[in-house]
Amino acid sequence: MKKQFAIIGLGRFGVSVSTELYKLGHDVLAIDNNEEKLDDITNHSTYSAVADGTDEKELRNLGITNFDHVIVAIGDDLQASILCTLLLKEMDIPSVWVKAQNFHHHKVLDKIGADKIIHPEHDMGNRIAQHLVSDRVIDYIELSAEYSIIEITAPASMHKKTLAQLDIRAKYGVTVLGIRRGKDVNISPTAQDRLYREDILIAIGHNNDLRRFEETN
Numbered sequence: 001m002k003k004q005f006a007i008i009g010l011g012r013f014g015v016s017v018s019t020e021l022y023k024l025g026h027d028v029l030a031i032d033n034n035e036e037k038l039d040d041i042t043n044h045s046t047y048s049a050v051a052d053g054t055d056e057k058e059l060r061n062l063g064i065t066n067f068d069h070v071i072v073a074i075g076d077d078l079q080a081s082i083l084c085t086l087l088l089k090e091m092d093i094p095s096v097w098v099k100a101q102n103f104h105h106h107k108v109l110d111k112i113g114a115d116k117i118i119h120p121e122h123d124m125g126n127r128i129a130q131h132l133v134s135d136r137v138i139d140y141i142e143l144s145a146e147y148s149i150i151e152i153t154a155p156a157s158m159h160k161k162t163l164a165q166l167d168i169r170a171k172y173g174v175t176v177l178g179i180r181r182g183k184d185v186n187i188s189p190t191a192q193d194r195l196y197r198e199d200i201l202i203a204i205g206h207n208n209d210l211r212r213f214e215e216t217n
């Protein structure tokens with residue numbers, strides 16, 4: 001499903017996230033206050049604009065309130081990054097992901113309501129993008145550059161089917177480690193265990209296989 005993302009700040013990280021999301025077929029609005037930064041992104045984004053991420057009026061004029069996902073990738077200017085995040089949360093953007101420079105910055109971002117705080121030295125921009133695009137992924141742990149564990153809501157098509165019927169490992173190369181249902185967690189599901197629509201699956205696999213699994217409805 002095509003989604004709308006806005007990226008504010010087009011340093012290496014912002015460009016990497018924008019490019020990857022655009023490649024995955026999503027609408028991407030790329031914003032920077034430095035016009036020169038837009039040169040390289042025009043072919044790798046749906047729209048691009050010069051604007052100051054700390055100026056509410058400029059952001060509103062770009063229609064930022066229509067976006068469900070905004071990524072603040074402003075680099076060294078912590079004050080601008082914090083103010084921009086604050087404005088976006090005040091404008092009720094549902095999902096604001098912010099690149100943090102350090103631990104103190106992280107703490108402030110957490111306090112003002114950033115939905116996800118990213119440390120790019122740990123999380124490469126494109127990996128983040130891949131996980132952002134699935135609504136059903138609740139969380140993930142990166143085990144290595146290639147393997148992750150994800151928490152994901154069960155695809156509707158798997159409702160009332162047993163793990164044996166679904167044969168997820170053979171079909172996707174993904175192993176279901178656990179099933180969370182409300183407060184209960186089944187940490188060693190057997191072939192006879194059935195999945196239900198609201199279940200949260202804890203699954204491990206290669207990132208490419210997990211992505212295929214995320215795309216199953």
Ligand code: ADP
Nearest residue numbers: 009010011012013032033034052053074075076
């Ligand atoms: P990286 O480490 O990802 O390369 P940089 O610090 O180089 O990050 O890039 C940050 C980007 O954010 C720069 O392109 C800069 O022009 C942009 N930027 C800084 N302040 C603002 C702001 N107030 N509004 C929009 N963009 C900004």
